[in-house]
Amino acid sequence: xxxxxxxxxxxxxxxxxxxxxxxxxxxxxxxxxxxxxxxxxxxxxxxxxxxxxxxxxxxxxxxxxxxxxxxxxxxxxxxxxxxxxxxxxxxxxxxxxxxxxxxxxxxxxxxxxxxxxxxxxxxxxxxxxxxxxxxxxxxxxxxxxxxxxxxxxxxxxxxxxxxxx
Numbered sequence: 001x002x003x004x005x006x007x008x009x010x011x012x013x014x015x016x017x018x019x020x021x022x023x024x025x026x027x028x029x030x031x032x033x034x035x036x037x038x039x040x041x042x043x044x045x046x047x048x049x050x051x052x053x054x055x056x057x058x059x060x061x062x063x064x065x066x067x068x069x070x071x072x073x074x075x076x077x078x079x080x081x082x083x084x085x086x087x088x089x090x091x092x093x094x095x096x097x098x099x100x101x102x103x104x105x106x107x108x109x110x111x112x113x114x115x116x117x118x119x120x121x122x123x124x125x126x127x128x129x130x131x132x133x134x135x136x137x138x139x140x141x142x143x144x145x146x147x148x149x150x151x152x153x154x155x156x157x158x159x160x161x162x163x164x165x
């Protein structure tokens with residue numbers, strides 16, 4: 001059997017298995033692993049892409065999960081979803097905020113601000129499901145905003161093509 005192509009690092013989201021299933025429906029094999037098991041897996045395997053899932057945690061929380069540093073050594077593109085993106089933002093020097101007015105849960109609208117390959121074929125306004133308390137307030141250096149929340153104005157998409165994130 002062919003080895004997994006996409007590594008999903010499970011940071012605690014209730015949607016992690018949905019992410020994995022959706023990727024498999026696109027024809028890719030996936031491995032869904034905890035951060036520790038992902039670190040071990042990356043020492044023996046090569047991922048075509050690494051996805052960091054969401055989480056119930058706040059990035060600044062005491063027991064917040066941390067993706068393994070090996071994800072940056074893998075050379076694979078990295079996609080952070082919700083907490084995964086927030087963790088990447090803070091890791092690279094951005095700032096998060098956790099304000100009641102910016103918490104979102106339920107149907108929302110993402111406004112695509114930057115023509116980016118990840119949004120190829122999508123309209124500028126996209127219905128999404130939001131489930132987060134933290135938001136990216138200040139982008140890390142060399143990152144650009146590619147999408148915002150229509151409701152809160154918070155950054156919902158960021159990219160750094162030099163780092164393949």
